[in-house]
Amino acid sequence: MLKGKHIILGVTGSIAAYKAATLTRLLVKEGASVKVVMTPLAKEFITPLTMATLSKSPIMVDFYNPENGDWNSHVDLGLWADLYLIAPASANTIGKMAGGIADNLLLTTYLSAKCPVMVAPAMDLDMYKHPATQRNLKVLQSFGNIIIEPESGELASGLVGKGRMEEPERIVSFITAYFASQVDFKGKKVVVTAGPTYEKIDPVRFIGNYSSGKMGLAIAEELAGRGAEVVLVCGPVNLKTHHPAIRRVDVESAAQMYEVTSREFANSDVAVLSAAVADFTPKEKADHKIKRGKDDLVLELLPTKDIAAELGKMKNASQLLVGFALETNDEEVNALSKMQRKNLDMIVLNSLNDKGAGFGVDTNKVTIMDKAGNRTVYELKTKLEVAKDIVDQIASRL
The missing domain is CATH 3.40.50.1950 (Flavin prenyltransferase-like)
Structure with missing residues (x-):
């Protein structure tokens, strides 16, 4: 053995x-x-x-x-x-x-x-x-x-x-x-998204969020360690990848993340969408720094491409699509609704109301649900341990 x-x-x-x-x-x-x-x-x-x-x-x-x-x-x-x-x-x-x-x-x-x-x-x-x-x-x-x-x-x-x-x-x-x-994903290609996206306002300012990318990178490392060919589509984060089976593609905006993710998903077995993608992007992006003025500054925002929903439309019967839901209220109701609307096979829910979960920390507390009605609640763990739990759940559905 x-x-x-x-x-x-x-x-x-x-x-x-x-x-x-x-x-x-x-x-x-x-x-x-x-x-x-x-x-x-x-x-x-x-x-x-x-x-x-x-x-x-x-x-x-x-x-x-x-x-x-x-x-x-x-x-x-x-x-x-x-x-x-x-x-x-x-x-x-x-x-x-x-x-x-x-x-x-x-x-x-x-x-x-x-x-x-x-x-x-x-x-x-x-x-x-x-x-x-x-x-x-x-x-x-x-x-x-x-x-x-x-x-x-x-x-x-x-x-x-x-x-x-x-x-x-x-x-x-x-x-x-x-x-x-460690080899239960051998021969499988998995796309993982991680980190935030930055939507430019001008050359020095952007709309973003507090995502550190730690959860997504931990998932990518766990998958690679278990034999998968991993494509990590990563927003702007200060973290390094280690496993040689991870092919990392760094992006900045939601549009860039959508372009790479949709292209790679076409010939993948699984996609794990753990990135915190911006929902809106400025309609106009100034090519110079916007100066302070006396009047209010009004930004007109347009919705970004919904990566999960678009992949849900693309998905065939042999592919598995895993989404994430970070909620602040009515957590399970909102997560289930997201899973159904976007044709996800599985969703990982975490709540900002749980101490030690969310952005910028080394721990997380998740509930994993699938479209068959299964629901598994986990205690607070390190993100490395949570990554293993998530990958175990994916493996059981392949």
């Missing part, structure tokens, strides 16, 4: 380090290439010789290997890996990861990794329950790291509670399921 996958296994100073031996053996058995990075303290719990034998690869602990004169490059490791699994992850290492501390090879590799990161905590129950540890785990999740929850049971201290590292067999099952889910 993991044939051809490159996995870095990070082992920290925890009594659960003995489980890393079984974990390594199982990963190799599944076909993965495994490189093990250990903290200096981890060597007190399990020997590098054991891990080297099972992984069939030299163990890395220090930046410099005096035996052969080679440097262990954390940058090269970060580029090599398809997954960085830190198991067991001690409270100490989790705290350093959350704080960006890089005082050993395991941590510098973490900061350099461009692949998904999974963290399997292992510690005593009071350490795990401590507010600092819980805060640090939430910080890691906000980075997009995946936490493999520990089990409840008898701990090394003799106490009984949550803190035992998940069993190696279950971790491997989790990893195989994760990689299987």
